[in-house]
Amino acid sequence: MLDVKICGLSTFEAIDAAIARGASHLGFVFFEKSPRHVDLAEMAELVDYVQGRAQTVAVTVDPSDDLLARLAGDVGVDWLQLHGSETERRVAEAKAKTGLKVMKALPIAGIDDLDRIEPYRSVTDAILLDSKRPQGSNLPGGNGLSFDWRLLTALDRDVPFMLSGGLDSDNVEEAVRIARPAGLDISSGVESAPGIKDIGRINRFFDALERARETDVQGEDQS
Numbered sequence: 001m002l003d004v005k006i007c008g009l010s011t012f013e014a015i016d017a018a019i020a021r022g023a024s025h026l027g028f029v030f031f032e033k034s035p036r037h038v039d040l041a042e043m044a045e046l047v048d049y050v051q052g053r054a055q056t057v058a059v060t061v062d063p064s065d066d067l068l069a070r071l072a073g074d075v076g077v078d079w080l081q082l083h084g085s086e087t088e089r090r091v092a093e094a095k096a097k098t099g100l101k102v103m104k105a106l107p108i109a110g111i112d113d114l115d116r117i118e119p120y121r122s123v124t125d126a127i128l129l130d131s132k133r134p135q136g137s138n139l140p141g142g143n144g145l146s147f148d149w150r151l152l153t154a155l156d157r158d159v160p161f162m163l164s165g166g167l168d169s170d171n172v173e174e175a176v177r178i179a180r181p182a183g184l185d186i187s188s189g190v191e192s193a194p195g196i197k198d199i200g201r202i203n204r205f206f207d208a209l210e211r212a213r214e215t216d217v218q219g220e221d222q223s
């Protein structure tokens with residue numbers, strides 16, 4: 001069963017829709033330049049609303065020690081997503097300081113980028129593979145752009161990862177078939193405009209994922 005993280009949530013309605021369809025993780029973005037940014041008070045309210053129905057994830061970019069302490073203390077999320085240029089050492093430090101589970105995002109554009117995964121494996125609870133920030137964008141993630149998933153076929157099968165970057169209901173079936181991820185992370189692909197989650201698109205995404213699972217099971221039966 002694939003983990004599914006719906007990211008960039010800011011309303012109770014979208015949280016309920018994602019949980020109803022089986023999202024395992026819900027992401028809340030703390031990054032002021034993002035159209036999905038929520039402040040810490042808003043994030044605490046959203047996390048409180050989830051009430052253990054899914055894992056909650058604070059998405060951050062090179063967070064300060066103060067922010068880490070507030071996310072672990074005042075907000076009370078389950079996971080920290082590090083989506084900046086955090087070194088392995090900083091990731092280990094963030095985990096030790098907060099006691100939270102940590103997901104490190106790594107940008108992938110070419111085969112050499114896969115070499116960056118191994119050093120992070122021992123200091124994280126999950127690795128998230130995303131596309132690289134396009135020129136001109138001030139967002140390190142949430143750009144709605146995918147990378148060449150065929151690169152991931154070169155990865156050792158015992159390296160579990162979450163796949164993100166430009167996933168939507170039209171491409172998720174192909175993404176799962178090619179990349180064989182342990183989980184999926186989606187934000188822009190379930191929005192009607194930047195930062196505005198669309199319940200219809202959330203439903204269509206999970207419908208497409210169910211079709212992908214059915215096709216996969218049928219494929220396995222024939223082999």
Ligand SMILES: O=C(O)c1ccccc1N[C@@H]1O[C@H](COP(=O)(O)O)[C@@H](O)[C@H]1O
Nearest residue numbers: 007034083141142144164165166187188
């Ligand atoms: O969504 C954002 O605005 C964002 C801002 C800063 C860091 C990460 C962000 N989002 C993450 O980007 C990926 C992919 O998103 P998309 O599906 O391509 O829109 C996902 O991991 C989000 O958590």
